[in-house]
Each structure stands twice: as structure tokens, then as C-alpha cells.
Amino acid sequence: MSTSFLERVSAVSQRRLPIDARNDNLFGLLLAAPGVALFLSFMLFPIAFLVYLSLTDATHAGTVIGGDATIVGLENYIELVTDAQFWTSLTVTWLFLAASLAIKIVLGLGLAMLLTHARVIGKRYMRAVVIIPMGLPAIFIVTVWRGLFSGARFGPFNEILASYNDIITGVVGLFDQAVFFAAVSAPELLLVDLPISWLSGRWSAFLAYVMTEVWLAYPFMVIIIVSALQDVPMELHDAAKVDGAGYLYRFVHVTLPAVKRPVMFASILTAATSFQQFLIPWIFNGGGPSRQNELLIVYGYREAIELNQYAFASAIMVTAIAFIGLFMWLAVRKGDLAAGVNGA
Amino acid sequence: MNAIIAILSSVISIVASWTRKKATWPLRVIHTVRLTVQQVRAGNRSVLDLAKTALGTGSALAVLAVLMFPLYWIFAASLSAGTGLMSTDGLFADPTTYNLDAYRWVLFESPFVDALRNSLVVVFVTVSVSMSVVIPGAYALSRHEFRGRKKILYGYVLFTQVGAGLSIATLIALYVLFNSVGLSNNLLVLGLFYAAGAVPFNTWLLKTFMDNIPVSYEEAAVIDGAGRWQVIREVILPLSKPGIAVVLVFTFLAGWNEFIVARTLLRPENYTLSVELYALATAGQYDTPWTQFSAFAMLFAMPVALIYFFAQSYVESGLSFGGMEG
Numbered sequence: 199m200s201t202s203f204l205e206r207v208s209a210v211s212q213r214r215l216p217i218d219a220r221n222d223n224l225f226g227l228l229l230a231a232p233g234v235a236l237f238l239s240f241m242l243f244p245i246a247f248l249v250y251l252s253l254t255d256a257t258h259a260g261t262v263i264g265g266d267a268t269i270v271g272l273e274n275y276i277e278l279v280t281d282a283q284f285w286t287s288l289t290v291t292w293l294f295l296a297a298s299l300a301i302k303i304v305l306g307l308g309l310a311m312l313l314t315h316a317r318v319i320g321k322r323y324m325r326a327v328v329i330i331p332m333g334l335p336a337i338f339i340v341t342v343w344r345g346l347f348s349g350a351r352f353g354p355f356n357e358i359l360a361s362y363n364d365i366i367t368g369v370v371g372l373f374d375q376a377v378f379f380a381a382v383s384a385p386e387l388l389l390v391d392l393p394i395s396w397l398s399g400r401w402s403a404f405l406a407y408v409m410t411e412v413w414l415a416y417p418f419m420v421i422i423i424v425s426a427l428q429d430v431p432m433e434l435h436d437a438a439k440v441d442g443a444g445y446l447y448r449f450v451h452v453t454l455p456a457v458k459r460p461v462m463f464a465s466i467l468t469a470a471t472s473f474q475q476f477l478i479p480w481i482f483n484g485g486g487p488s489r490q491n492e493l494l495i496v497y498g499y500r501e502a503i504e505l506n507q508y509a510f511a512s513a514i515m516v517t518a519i520a521f522i523g524l525f526m527w528l529a530v531r532k533g534d535l536a537a538g539v540n541g542a
Numbered sequence: 543m544n545a546i547i548a549i550l551s552s553v554i555s556i557v558a559s560w561t562r563k564k565a566t567w568p569l570r571v572i573h574t575v576r577l578t579v580q581q582v583r584a585g586n587r588s589v590l591d592l593a594k595t596a597l598g599t600g601s602a603l604a605v606l607a608v609l610m611f612p613l614y615w616i617f618a619a620s621l622s623a624g625t626g627l628m629s630t631d632g633l634f635a636d637p638t639t640y641n642l643d644a645y646r647w648v649l650f651e652s653p654f655v656d657a658l659r660n661s662l663v664v665v666f667v668t669v670s671v672s673m674s675v676v677i678p679g680a681y682a683l684s685r686h687e688f689r690g691r692k693k694i695l696y697g698y699v700l701f702t703q704v705g706a707g708l709s710i711a712t713l714i715a716l717y718v719l720f721n722s723v724g725l726s727n728n729l730l731v732l733g734l735f736y737a738a739g740a741v742p743f744n745t746w747l748l749k750t751f752m753d754n755i756p757v758s759y760e761e762a763a764v765i766d767g768a769g770r771w772q773v774i775r776e777v778i779l780p781l782s783k784p785g786i787a788v789v790l791v792f793t794f795l796a797g798w799n800e801f802i803v804a805r806t807l808l809r810p811e812n813y814t815l816s817v818e819l820y821a822l823a824t825a826g827q828y829d830t831p832w833t834q835f836s837a838f839a840m841l842f843a844m845p846v847a848l849i850y851f852f853a854q855s856y857v858e859s860g861l862s863f864g865g866m867e868g
Contacts, residue, residue: 225770226686232692233679233741240738241701244712244719251715267775312605317598319574327606330613333850335799337816338843342616343825345832354615413612422579475703476710476802481820495710502714503806515711526700 245519252512274513283489287497294470294493298411299465305412306419314427325424332417340477343410349395356393363389397483399488406479415468426460466532470525494518620644620836644837654838657818660729662799667733668797672740676789679841680748695727701742709739713803720807727809733797740796744789751785791853798846815842
């Protein structure tokens with residue numbers, strides 16, 4: 199599959215200029231070489247070094263540079279699989295990935311359908327607005343959301359929940375006045391106990407992570423689904439309508455098949471970035487409380503930079519890179535299936 | 543002084559003509575409303591039909607408002623210096639008390655200006671280095687056959703799809719390596735690192751763009767006696783301008799936005815804007831200076847948002863020619 203994909207990718211560029219071919223060979227190589235060299239020295243070389251580090255017993259940066267590190271084989275990996283923190287971290291990473299991906303797909307599909315709907319006026323402008331988060335720096339978004347989830351009594355989300363409480367109490371109060379013979383008070387179940395320290399609780403912090411991740415990445419979903427929906431000929435919907443198909447039937451049999459492949463492709467890509475999510479947990483609460491929400495990359499980073507366990511951290515990162523590699527391979531494979539690789 | 547006025551007036555005229563050309567929606571809204579009223583009066587259009595459209599548009603607007611709430615909040619907060627934001631009741635300060643004190647603080651009392659200079663150094667290195675390897679690389683991969691070409695392409699495609707998170711994984715090794723040669727606290731090295739990270743995606747992007755330039759243009763130039771360099775200079779480069787613009791935007795963003803590598807490698811005197819923003823956001827659990835943070839964040843994100851806004855059609859087409867669009 200992959201070779202034929204590449205062949206098609208390069209098919210267009212196979213048409214070369216009628217310039218001397220032997221000369222050409224060296225010329226092209228020389229032009230491409232600097233980029234490759236730069237990339238190799240700053241990306242592939244560190245990865246190779248990381249693999250080497252993971253096989254040593256280096257603890258802090260000094261031991262690595264001083265040459266005090268000795269090869270210990272797979273000891274770090276054995277330590278890794280017996281470390282409870284590793285399994286906590288891996289579980290919460292996949293949980294985070296799955297939860298945010300599910301919400302992203304549903305939200306993206308809903309928004310895309312809304313913003314291509316015939317009944318909505320000004321769709322083009324709305325689409326431009328809806329993808330704004332894509333044009334903002336991730337560090338900006340994450341720090342702003344940290345503010346929104348502030349645990350203070352007057353933090354934005356606590357403030358919103360406070361007004362929700364007021365509404366519930368108000369509605370129940372009206373009811374109380376109407377049913378004058380019985381004393382009705384707002385049931386505790388419907389009220390929220392404020393203030394919530396969003397980032398100090400395990401699951402509330404997890405919820406905050408997921409919400410932020412969804413907000414970071416939904417524009418990509420929307421763009422891809424919108425362009426897929428626009429490719430569906432209106433005649434298909436009309437034909438289904440004429441045949442008496444209901445809304446749900448048309449959704450399942452016309453809309454879903456059209457967006458299935460693009461959504462799958464986009465899912466692989468955003469899942470890969472969710473898997474590597476670092477900024478959200480790190481900035482929100484450092485993967486806390488008490489390391490319960492440490493996503494994989496945060497776990498590795500902390501072991502290295504804060505706890506000075508370089509070799510161990512390298513083993514974590516090599517594991518993470520293996521997963522990332524899996525995603526990359528999947529993306530290239532499925533991306534080909536989905537898109538037929540545009541422009542090639 | 544005259545020069546400044548001349549520049550200002552030309553900017554204003556550009557913006558005005560752009561607005562006239564692009565922002566025709568108020569006119570169209572008026573036109574549509576008039577037409578709809580006529581249709582309903584004449585009985586060509588039922589009120590129910592109209593209500594459905596209103597409902598659809600209204601619900602879309604409501605969803606948008608909810609989604610954009612964080613942006614509105616941060617914008618409002620940046621204007622609410624000294625108004626008791628987040629300490630009294632109410633999500634937003636009274637609009638009549640809006641002021642620019644927070645922005646004044648950011649520009650004149652915070653480390654913003656120093657950090658901006660550091661950021662610009664990093665971005666300059668990133669953009670210039672990556673452009674100077676991406677353009678020739680993309681051209682070679684698009685137009686020339688050489689040994690290892692397919693391997694390079696395949697490697698680039700792999701790293702095109704996911705790249706950003708890898709840099710944190712490799713950060714550990716880099717930290718050790720840079721420390722050992724005393725290069726960790728260096729803005730130029732940081733820019734170089736970002737440039738390296740930006741190579742695969744942007745080369746691939748530009749290569750696919752160049753693939754769509756018909757070879758016949760070059761053939762015509764060769765027949766007219768143009769040499770190899772002349773073909774590149776007078777055919778390839780001018781025709782790839784939109785693609786190069788997109789690459790420029792992406793490499794700029796790569797240098798401007800990155801946080802954790804900068805935070806790990808740099809010492810405080812070299813902090814870039816993103817690191818200072820983080821420092822401000824995490825200054826304290828409960829006493830984070832929200833209004834000042836908001837103003838800082840707005841000033842940090844504004845250039846990016848503006849670039850993105852003006853380059854939007856370019857960037858969207860960039861996404862499609864990068865094979866990212868389904």
C-alpha cells in the first residue's frame with residue numbers, strides 16, 4: 199500500500215525538465231540536502247540519543263555528559279512496566295484521548311451540519327468565526343482556559359454555576375408561591391456546591407482537560423467535515439426526500455457515508471496530537487492532583503527535568519515515540535485511503 | 543513626519559478599499575430583508591418558512607456565542623483593570639468602567655518589550671533558516687529525480703502528520719546535548735531547533751504546491767534559452783508565491799507559539815513572550831493578576847490572529863494542498 203501511495207504522490211513530479219539527467223541528479227540532491235541535514239541533526243539524532251540514554255543508568259544531566267553512565271540494557275523498561283505511575287499515566291492518556299475524540303467528533307459533526315444547513319443565513323461568516331481557535335497560539339488558549347477554571351469563588355465557571363443556582367432557586371421559589379399550602383424549597387440535588395476547585399479534584403481536572411482539548415481541536419474537525427459535506431450533491435438529499443426518507447434516515451444513509459472517511463482521517467490526526475498533549479495538564483495543575491492526571495509526555499518530562507531520572511525518562515519517551523510512530527503510520531495509510539492524497 | 547502620514551494614509555486607503563470590496567454584507571442584509579418582506583406580503587413565502595429560517599440562524603448564532611465565550615471573556619477582562627473583576631459578583635465588569643490601564647502596564651511596566659525582542663530574534667532565525675532550506679528542498683523534490691528522493695519524501699510525509707509532540711520527547715536528549723556544549727540558553731539555537739522541526743511539514747506543503755505548477759511553463763522557458771537558475775528565478779519562484787506565503791506564516795507561528803522547549807532551555811533574561819505569558823498566568827493560585835494577564839495574552843495572540851485572518855484563504859488552500867483536507 200505504502201509504496202503505491204508514494205508512487206502516486208511522486209507521479210506528478212516525475213515529469214522532469216529536459217535538462218541533462220546526470221547533472222540533474224547531483225543538483226537535486228544538493229538542493230534537498232540542507233533541509234534533510236537540519237532535520238536529521240535536530241530530530242532524528244536526538245531520538246537516537248534518547249534510545250541510547252534509555253539503555254543506560256544516567257540520573258541527571260551531569261552523569262550523561264561526564265560519561266559516568268553505563269549501559270544497563272533493558273533495566274529501565276523493566277522498571278517502567280512495574281511502575282504503577284506508568285500504568286496510571288497510560289490509562290489516563292488513553293481515557294483523555296477517547297473522551298476528547300468522541301466529543302470532538304460529535305461537536306464537529308453538529309457544527310458542520312449546522313453551518314452548511316440551508317436554513318442558516320450568513321454561514322460563510324459563521325464558519326470564519328467558528329475556526330478562530332485554530333488561529334490562536336496553544337499557550338494562549340491553555341492559559342486562558344486555566345483562568346476560566348479558576349477555583350476562586352469568582353472564577354468564571356464558578357460564577358456561571360452560581361447564576362445557575364440562582365435560576366433554580368428562583369424557579370422553585372415561584373413554584374413555592376404557586377403551591378401556597380406546602381412549603382417547597384430547592385432540592386439539594388439540583389444545586390451545585392460552590393466554589394468548585396476545578397483543578398484540585400481528579401475528575402473535575404480531567405473534565406477541564408477534555409473541555410480545553412476539545413476547544414483547541416474542534417476547528418480542524420469542522421473544516422474537514424464542512425468540506426466533505428459540501429461535496430455531497432444536493433440531488434442525493436432531494437432524491438432521498440422524494441423517496442420519503444425521514445431526517446434520521448437521510449442522516450444515516452446520505453450524510454454519514456459522505457463524512458466517514460474524512461472524519462476517520464481527521465480523528466487519527468487529532469488523536470495523535472491528543473496523545474502528545476502536554477500543555478494542558480502541565481499548565482493547569484502539572485498533571486495533578488498527586489500525579490493522577492499525568493499524561494504520558496508530562497510523566498516523562500517530570501521524571502527527567504524535575505526528578506533527574508534521565509535514563510528512566512528516556513525509556514518513557516521512547517515508549518511514547520513508539521506510540522506516536524504508530525499514529526504516523528496509521529495517518530499515512532488511512533490518509534491515503536481517505537483523501538487519495540490531494541494534489542498528487 | 544510626512545513619511546509617517548503618507549504611510550498611514552496609504553494603510554487607511556488599503557483597509558478602506560478592502561472593506562468596500564469584502565464587507566458588502568450590510569448591503570446584502572438590507573437587500574435580503576427587503577426582498578423577504580415583499581415575498582411575505584405578496585404571499586409567495588409563508589410565515590412558517592420564515593420562522594424556520596430564523597430559528598436555524600438563531601440557534602447557530604447561539605451556539606457560536608457559547609463557543610466564543612472564552613474569547614469574549616478574555617477581551618473584556620483585559621479592559622477591566624481595577625474594576626474588581628473576579629472579586630465581586632458578575633462575570634464581566636461594567637462596560638462603562640472599561641479602561642486601558644492593563645495594556646499600559648503590559649507595555650511599560652512588564653517584561654513584555656524585552657520578551658518581544660527575544661521572540662522576534664527566535665522568529666527571525668526560524669523563518670530565515672527554514673525558508674532557505676525549505677524552498678530549494680521543495681523545488682528539488684518536486685522537479686528533480688535523485689537517489690534517496692523517495693526515502694526523503696516518505697520520511698517527510700511521516701513527520702508531516704504529527705510532529706509537535708515529538709519535540710518534547712526529544713527535548714530530554716536535547717537538553718542534555720545542549721547543556722554539554724553550553725548552548726542551552728541561546729536564542730539562535732532555539733530558532734534553529736524550531737526551523738528543523740518545521741522542515742518536513744513545510745517542505746511537503748510547498749512541494750505539493752509546486753507539483754501543481756505546469757511543467758510546460760518551464761519547458762517554454764528552456765526552449766527560449768533560459769538556464770537552470772533563470773528557470774528557477776523567473777518561473778518557479780514567482781509562480782509559487784502563494785505557497786511560499788503559507789510556509790512563511792507557518793514557520794512564523796512555529797517560532798512565535800512554542801512554549802515548553804523555550805521554557806526548559808532558556809534562562810529568565812532570554813524568556814520569550816510565551817514563557818512570560820505562562821509566568822504571569824501561574825503567578826499565584828488565587829491572586830493571578832487577571833486583567834494584566836488578559837492584556838498580555840491579547841497582545842501576544844493579536845499578531846497571530848491578524849496574520850491568520852488575512853492569510854485565511856491562503857492557509858485554507860494550504861491545508862488542502864497539503865493533503866490534510868479530506
